[in-house]
Amino acid sequence: MLLQAAVFSLGTVGALAHAVVKTPTPRKxxxxxxxxxxxxxxxVLNRDLAGPIENAVKxxxxxxxxxxxxxxxxxxxxNEASLHTYQAGDVVDFHIDLVAGHRPGxxxxxxxxxxxxVVLGSPLKTWEEWPINSTNPIQDDVDFNITIPESLASICTEGGKCAIQWYWYAIGGPQTYESCVDFVIGA
Structure with missing residues (x-):
C-alpha cells in the first residue's frame, strides 16, 4: 500500500497512461x-496526465x-510561464509519449x-487512424511537425487566445486524449 501511495504522489502511474504531448511543453x-x-x-486528471478524459468526467x-x-x-x-513564441511559418516539432496505444482511433x-x-482555421495535421500500429507505431505517429499558419498572425498575439491542441479519439473506448500548447505569434 505504501508503494502505491508513493507512485501516486509522484504522478507515475504508467499502467493507466495512454498518450500525452511531451514536446513542446504542454499545459499542466x-x-x-x-x-x-x-x-x-x-x-483523476492529475493521477494520469496521459489518461482518457472520460475517466475524470465520470x-x-x-x-x-x-x-x-x-x-x-x-x-x-x-501555465503562463510555458507560453511559446513562434513566427508565422515556423515549423514546430512535436513528440507524443504513447504509453499504451491499444485502442486506435x-x-x-x-x-x-x-x-x-473553437478551432481556428483548418487542422494542421490529421490521422484517419492513430496510432496505425499500436505495438510499434510508425515514427510519424509520435514524432511529427506542424507549421504555424500565416492566417493566424493577427489573432494569436496575446497569451491565452490560442493553443495548439493535439487530439486523439480512441473509438473502441470511447476515450479522448488531448494536450494543449499555449503560444503567441510574435513580431
Whole structure:
C-alpha cells in the first residue's frame, strides 16, 4: 500500500497512461484548474496526465465548473510561464509519449481558441487512424511537425487566445486524449 501511495504522489502511474504531448511543453494542471474542475475531477486528471478524459468526467460532482474536453480543463493562467513564441511559418516539432496505444482511433492537431472552444482555421495535421500500429507505431505517429499558419498572425498575439491542441479519439473506448500548447505569434 505504501508503494502505491508513493507512485501516486509522484504522478507515475504508467499502467493507466495512454498518450500525452511531451514536446513542446504542454499545459499542466495547476491551482486554478483544480479550483474550476473540482477536487474529484482534478485528482483523476492529475493521477494520469496521459489518461482518457472520460475517466475524470465520470466522477464530476457539484464542484465541476470547467470543460475537461478543452485542454483537459487545464487553465492558461496556471501555465503562463510555458507560453511559446513562434513566427508565422515556423515549423514546430512535436513528440507524443504513447504509453499504451491499444485502442486506435483518429487524431488531429489544430489551433484552437481555448476560451471559446473553437478551432481556428483548418487542422494542421490529421490521422484517419492513430496510432496505425499500436505495438510499434510508425515514427510519424509520435514524432511529427506542424507549421504555424500565416492566417493566424493577427489573432494569436496575446497569451491565452490560442493553443495548439493535439487530439486523439480512441473509438473502441470511447476515450479522448488531448494536450494543449499555449503560444503567441510574435513580431
Amino acid at each position: 494542471p495547476g491551482a486554478l484548474s483544480e479550483e474550476l474542475c473540482g477536487a474529484a475531477v482534478s485528482t 466522477v464530476a460532482d457539484a464542484d465541476y465548473n470547467c470543460n475537461a474536453y478543452v485542454c483537459r480543463g487545464y487553465q492558461y493562467e496556471d 483518429y487524431a488531429n492537431v489544430s489551433v484552437i481558441d481555448p476560451a471559446n472552444n
